[in-house]
């Protein structure tokens with residue numbers, strides 16, 4: 001991609017093959033099942049809700065669905081901000097679908113990795129102002145999704161009123177804990193978010209930060225206590241897909257919405273141009289090394305020792321869930 005074309009892509013997004021219907025709201029039936037997109041042209045705000053039970057893990061199809069939704073929303077010139085959220089109140093995204101990595105199909109593996117690279121290009125380089133509403137856990141590529149946004153609000157956690165059990169979400173690039181390493185472009189995103197020394201430490205140790213610590217290192221911009229708000233805004237209620245309509249009083253979503261509104265009021269050309277000041281160079285660098293990165297990933301994942309670790313990891317995840 002030459003730099004002019006790439007710049008046009010970054011500033012305005014690729015013209016989508018799917019154009020939006022001219023209604024104010026996109027019904028979930030129009031969106032794909034894995035990601036639900038809703039838009040409100042009056043406020044200029046959209047919501048992209050991840051909906052891949054049980055954990056919003058990133059399969060190839062999930063990555064493609066995220067990219068398709070971004071492009072579809074970008075094609076609507078009236079939309080300036082998008083909130084990235086999850087239908088699962090306890091998990092934002094569990095990162096890569098680890099089953100994609102175990103005994104992988106030779107032809108699918110590079111396509112799978114390409115789909116993740118494309119999420120980086122499309123989300124990090126989007127013309128839209130992006131706000132991540134991190135209600136639940138965001139390990140590894142789940143953290144990457146949040147870091148690729150412009151602003152991150154995270155739930156401080158909550159207590160289940162029946163069981164009295166506390167749920168505290170965590171966020172971070174924990175790959176080394178699994179015996180794998182985050183790819184360079186993902187690791188560099190952490191460096192750009194929290195600074196060199198904090199990133200160096202967190203990458204080596206595979207740190208998963210609880211909300212207060214995530215805020216202290218700058219991995220998230222705000223944390224929101226889980227106390228139901230007294231009233232909700234009609235515009236937010238309208239934007240919520242049916243699966244999470246009951247979340248209109250959720251203070252995290254309200255905080256994300258107010259941030260999205262702040263962004264939507266900034267003159268878009270100035271906002272997008274200043275976003276590209278900090279991002280463009282990194283995206284070009286990644287695109288230039290894309291094939292090399294794919295080869296590296298496929299070579300690494302298919303190593304016997306790595307396969308053994310990953311199989312054991314997937315087994316442990318399944319056993320853990322079966323014991324619940």
Ligand SMILES: CCCCC/C=C\CCC/C=C/CC(=O)SCCNC(=O)CCNC(=O)[C@H](O)C(C)(C)COP(=O)(O)OP(=O)(O)OC[C@H]1O[C@@H](n2cnc3c(N)ncnc32)[C@H](O)[C@@H]1OP(=O)(O)O
Pocket residue numbers: 054055057090091093094095096097098099137139140141142175178180181182183184296297300301317318320321322
């Ligand atoms: C130097 C250059 C090197 C080159 C690099 C090359 C290669 C390396 C690639 C590096 C990139 C890696 C990025 C990644 O994202 S790797 C994936 C990392 N993700 C995780 O480790 C998360 C694993 N999950 C969890 O820790 C937990 O599930 C949780 C998200 C904290 C939620 O916990 P909980 O609420 O207790 O839920 P459960 O654990 O019971 O899970 C529910 C359900 O979901 C399934 N599941 C969870 N995570 C995943 C996943 N990542 N992929 C697929 N499936 C997942 C889990 O199996 C349960 O399913 P069942 O109920 O059906 O059993």
